[in-house]
Amino acid sequence: MNQEESLLETNPSFADNHGDAPEGLAFDLAGVSVDLATEGGKLSILQDVNFAMKTGEIVGIVGRSGTGKTTLLRVLGGLLAPTSGVARVYGQAIDGPPATVVTVFQDYGNALLPWRTVARNVGLGLERTMSKAEREARVDEALKMVGLHSRGNEFPWRLSGGMQQRVQIARALAMRPRILLMDEPFGALDAMTKAALQDELLKVKEQTGATILFITHDMDEAVYLSDRVFVIAGSPGTLTLQYDVDLARPRHQINTRELPAYLAARHELALALEVE
Numbered sequence: 001m002n003q004e005e006s007l008l009e010t011n012p013s014f015a016d017n018h019g020d021a022p023e024g025l026a027f028d029l030a031g032v033s034v035d036l037a038t039e040g041g042k043l044s045i046l047q048d049v050n051f052a053m054k055t056g057e058i059v060g061i062v063g064r065s066g067t068g069k070t071t072l073l074r075v076l077g078g079l080l081a082p083t084s085g086v087a088r089v090y091g092q093a094i095d096g097p098p099a100t101v102v103t104v105f106q107d108y109g110n111a112l113l114p115w116r117t118v119a120r121n122v123g124l125g126l127e128r129t130m131s132k133a134e135r136e137a138r139v140d141e142a143l144k145m146v147g148l149h150s151r152g153n154e155f156p157w158r159l160s161g162g163m164q165q166r167v168q169i170a171r172a173l174a175m176r177p178r179i180l181l182m183d184e185p186f187g188a189l190d191a192m193t194k195a196a197l198q199d200e201l202l203k204v205k206e207q208t209g210a211t212i213l214f215i216t217h218d219m220d221e222a223v224y225l226s227d228r229v230f231v232i233a234g235s236p237g238t239l240t241l242q243y244d245v246d247l248a249r250p251r252h253q254i255n256t257r258e259l260p261a262y263l264a265a266r267h268e269l270a271l272a273l274e275v276e
């Protein structure tokens, strides 16, 4: 399988994007544990993870390095089967990459196809389902969202790391997925770009009703974006806190961050991470 086919394989929604999200739960996990076989024997990565996410919810996951956050995202994206327990999407056990889910990976360098222009990378997932004109309009819109409208004809390897990350985000946004999984989506960006993209993401969520689960090492980002923040801690990783963020929407980059509820959320999360 070549790299192009493999991207379509792991993200079937690139080839099959449709419909409005059904009501109810997007994800529900019961007793999910993941063990991996390593040279040194069995390694327990995640243990007994239980949670549910409503359709249209946005949840940020925080936790120290190596606690299993990416592993959890891989389970939800259908790339890794749990060793025990069950993970469901819209009530169906996940047994491969679900057609409703688009994942934005952390290693953006490998996710982009170097022989395709930026625009053709962004349009990759729409080629099988959309006319050229429709696709070009979607690609234009997505590139505008991430501030790369003028770079569509270039090749990705000509862009900076942060820009390549934005191209990958644009590709996901162009799909208008029902569920978006993002692994440190804004990690490689400068503060201004990061703030602009956070607000774009919230706008997209508002407009499309997408369900979004993202990993971040930035506690402020987790609180600013999320309805709830999950803390994963320990080894093996367990879900130690599901914090409800009590902040109205729309949120504001300056005002929201000064509210008592914002500071309280930050405080609770910092404590939860400190006791690890």
Ligand SMILES: Nc1ncnc2c1ncn2[C@@H]1O[C@H](COP(=O)(O)OP(=O)(O)OP(=O)(O)O)[C@@H](O)[C@H]1O
Pocket: 036, 037, 038, 043, 045, 063, 064, 065, 066, 067, 068, 069, 070, 071, 072
């Ligand atoms: N394929 C693998 N084989 C062996 N160990 C693995 C494999 N994938 C992950 N691990 C181990 O599983 C643990 C959890 O990894 P994971 O990438 O899920 O953590 P993370 O919380 O996302 O970390 P980070 O915040 O640093 O990205 C780590 O100790 C990692 O070394």
